[in-house]
Amino acid sequence: MPTPRPADLVLTGGTVLTFDARDREADSLAVAGGRVVAVGDAEAFIGPDTRVVDLRGRTALPGINDSHLHGAWLGALWPRTLLGSAPVGHAEPSVTDSAGPLVADAEGRRKAILHAGDIAARLGITSYTEPGLGPGEDDGPTGCFGSAVLDEYAALAAEGLLRARVTVLRLFGELDGPSSPDAFAKGLTTAPPQAVPRWLNVTGVKIFADGIPPMRSAWTHHCYPDGTSGRLLVDGDHDPDREANLRAMIALAHRAGHQIGVHATGDRTIEVVVDALADAIAEHGPAGRHYLIHGDLVPPPVLDRLPDLGIGLNAQPCIAVTTAPWLAAALGEDVLRTAWPLREAFERGVRVCLSSDAPVLTPDWRHSIAAAARWLGLPASRVLMRRLLRAHTVLPAHQDGAEDWKGTLEVGKAADLCVLETNPLDVAPADLPHVGVATTIVDGRIVFDA
Template identity: 70%
Template sequence: MADKITADLVLTGGTVLTFDAAGTESTALAVAGGRVIGLGDVDHLVGPDTRVVDLYGRTVLPGINDSHLHGAWLGALWPGTLMGAGGMGEGAAAPQLTSPAERRAAITKAGDIVAALGITSYTEPGLGPGEDSGQTGCFSTGVLDEYAAMAAEGLLRARVTVLRLFGELDGPSTLADFERGMASRVPATDPRWLDITGVKIFADGIPPMRSAWTHRCYADGSQGHLLVDGTDPAEREANLRKMIDLAHRAGAQIGVHATGDRSIEVTVSAMADAIEAHGHAGRHYLIHGDLVGPDVLARLPGLGIGLNTQPGIAVLTAPWLAAALDEDAAAGAWPLRRALDLGVRVCLSSDAPVIEPDWRRWVAAAAEWMAAAPSPELMRHLLRAYTVTPAVQDGAESWKGTLEIGKAADLCVLEANPLHAAPADLPHIGVTMTVVDGRVVFEA
């Protein structure tokens, strides 16, 4: 007779929001071997070594996946953020990571920070040789190597997805450097803990700094330009298209920082051409997408291109965007409601430490930006954009992102049910436990 399976951990006496396709809710959950093994009636899975936690009415939901969070930079800078209370550029001073020990300490601290917030996965959006001489050392190849070493030693407290970077962060890149980068070695890792299958390209800057490439003119008469190197706009665009085509042919996921409407149009056009020419969708996505136009937005679902956007930054910087362009541009920026209505693969994220990583604040900011009436359905949509949809962006929806039997036991416990809260009240609902791969990594 086969040995009876018993749980390592049972959470009972509360609400379990599975976020599966049917929106199933349960009252208890059992975990063994890093996986969910039971929902609902789990008493038969309790053994002598099972830890049983009475939720006392608290709520379990899938672990938060911050799909755009600079972990090493966060760990080095925290409790500072790039945007201080006074606005852009008035936050904490730039950190300096110059040794493996400093890199490890920053990654470890980031693990502590995200664990306390219920974050079980995050994406490091830009590590690689383009930043080996960077100002902070937070985005270098050395940081990527330290992540790989910590993953091999079992020291990561969250699952990490990495986009490699072959140009400067928020700066220029060249086609030659990109080609060399694509041919360079990728550390061997367990992709369930450290997945290095994507690349990041900076198409342009940001509207408040008048560095996004736009159709409108800024107040000074400029229109920004592509950051990709070239002798003129046509060559810059051609080189961006070549980068996207090369990465797509190599099977890499592509995340493009594109904020101006012109840069977004070129990026989506280049991705569409690559998909048509070589097949497979690639789960590419726009990063930020501030000024994405309605026609381009409508194309994204059919192309399988996602939108990774930061509602906290939208709320904080909208006045600066309006000052740089005009009020109409600000009113049409970050069209989150339209994107969700169209079925765009929308991921909400923080971009920490540009702003703080507290997802509860940014879910509330998303509802504020959408001017949406509070409802359980609205909250469910926004929470899925921080859990389920980022797992799809990671290409990992078959094994994480929802609390279904057989999937990874990545979860967090909240003091109250967020579906019954107004978005503005969500930041006041505490995180009391975080579990990654069945292991408790935070407990209040």
């Protein structure tokens, strides 16, 4: 056999969780040119210039992919979070409650994005999705969601300064606010900044279909204490007009080949969104990797439809646990018992990605896994931990349309890794937040080392 090309980096003396189709494990891994070149038997790739890292019994797994994280907002606000100081029993405040812009100029935008990269590196996050940047927020009160933020991402990516891979959904309405069909259609005709392969990719658009139940702004079949049932955030004089406009926006984006992420929390909203996506798919064929964002009150019949339609669900377990009392206050305990049906989604084979929505709450995915296990109410097991870890690694890569080159540790794939002090499969989910992140590697480069 020919002598293998020497690796740039070799990890040895620990456990490597590949999360490939067979869930194989190894004791070493070799990296060259930013890609994995060997899983197991990596010592054969050690050359005179290879950096060799002794894991000392630690565990390497694919880099964490936070599939719904507001990077610029996180970088500007951290270590504060939106709900970190909210009194118990109060609903989620709007992002527009900020007193003055958090970032006001190009220097501030760059600083916020770079800070988000530092935060991600310390947590083992190697990819994340910015779910909503665009002209709809160019005059927004925080300065964290406008077109200039996307332009700054593009500049940093071109300069090679991003510390995590970023996927972006464009936003043509207001964050947590109304969307105009005309503005949406106009926005789709504009070209996003040029992608930087494997570092910055604009995959589609985000639509705010409704609000959230605690704010009495999710559109639902139930009644809030004041007798209302919420409404769609799309422009229109009456419910049928708003529904028709939402359907038209979804059809337009789908026909143009864009991925669509829809913020939809009320059961009535979710039914309309999935109907509209199904109609678009039936008429124009599959396109993009569409998904529901949050899906608080997703009904069981809708869950049944999602796998066949290829529609995913992006949920935030920490938000579910934190805001459950607020949802109960808004809609009652009976509705709460059916909210965020993660177990049912898993059982039906729905493609479920778990994420943080930081800085609404912490970007620490270890807390997300602990919260998910608590919400599921299942006993701790290696099977459960694998499923929850895959929802933070493998499935988000699929959401990004990048499962062929990232999300698992296999030969030829991106060398994006998170190294933990302890094997997570040997830890109860409730104890995972106490397991330290030892090292983060992106594209074969160590970006954090505790």
